[in-house]
Amino acid sequence: MSPKIPAGFRAAAALVKPVLLGSTRRVWSGSEHLPADRGFIAVSNHVTYADPFTFAHYLYDHGFAPHFLAKASLFDLPVAGRFLAHLDQVPVHRGGSQARDAVEASAKLLARGDSIAVFPEGTLTRDPEMWPMLARTGAARMALEYDVPVVPVAQWGAHQLLAPYSKRPNLCPRKTVTVQAGPPVDLEEFRGRPLDIEVLRGATDRIMATLTSMLEEIRGETAPPKPWDMRREGGGR
Template sequence: MMVHVPTMRRDRPARGDRRGLAWWLALAVCKPVLMLLRRADWRGVQRIPASGGAVLAANHVSHIDPLLVAEMVLAQRRVPRFLAKDALFGQTLVGWWFRAAGHVRVDRTAGYGAYDDAVAAALAGRLILVYPEASITRRDDGLPMPMKSGAVRIALEASVPLLPVAQWGAQSILPAYTGRLQWGRRKRVAIVVGEPIPLHDLRGLEPALAATLGRERLEHRLTTMVRQLSDEDRTSA
């Protein structure tokens, strides 16, 4: 059964969370289309901090789910800053939008410094959105693949909350690794923001060990949450 949690009212967003032209353009283009495609089932949105830095770690099932997750975050009067590979910022139109929207570069060739920009953004009060699988899942059951430690490393270095975000249903709108939107009856898209992953006991450990232990916690929690959504979808079909 779908349980829709209404969006909580929040104070006026801080300067760093003002949307700017790039986000207003994206909303103007994408929002009407999303409303034709999806029925939103958002839960736990009150766990997103009203201000200050945080890392949201989401599973990835479709090329369209960044739009759906961003829609949910924007409705909470926060602006998501996606962690994106450096090459995207060098493209003409896409690069302009990524820069104007305030997304964050990750340089995978920079070793342990790959996440320096993301840590700085989190310290500056930004909401960083990370896909720890680094790509759309290729599992037949749609559950998350093994995860990387970037989201944990950012949260540890910036001392900000790490929240798991499980989502399910976007793959019914745009199946993974295809370019064919499924029009017709609107599909239910469930997005659940979970309780923060406990990291306080990892601070002070050797960085690589802390990142590994945190990644294991995130992977277990997020996979469990996604499995619950998958089971709900199967039993309600």
């Protein structure tokens, strides 16, 4: 069984859910793919700052307390930092001696049967048409190192609530938000091998290709043949 949702998450949901319920029409599917008997990593595409809320809403309503990997600087904020720490959110330090702390904290959560929610791209996509871009390898590394499943959760529509990079929400009228979980990504060919760049990049690309394919189905459109690469195309914004 998935862990019982702690009181802190229920309190947070009591504040946030009414806003989401009043501003969205939810088209949700695939919850049967969320493992109830072990820890797992849920990965999603990232278009808008509203994505964590719709992603968390989906996981929470299906019985999972969402634990996000968040920028370490957020934990320094007087109120928000204490709130994030209380909810067992995981601070991510870029580089330096603390860089691995997030992996070790995530491992503890996974070992006790919790779910980790990750946006593998690490930031909002820079793709002009909002398709997933080339992702970081952290989620794949955790999945392979700790032998846990990766569940793809594609979402679309949250950008209508909050446009990319905007801080001004558009809550009325209600926006349709589609969130769909798929079967765990098949990473068997990568398991048990040294975690070198070839293995990590191969596993990461498999994860993102799965998400992109799911998003093509949701959007009814075809993604570009190659994902946007900030190193090749430039950062955009």
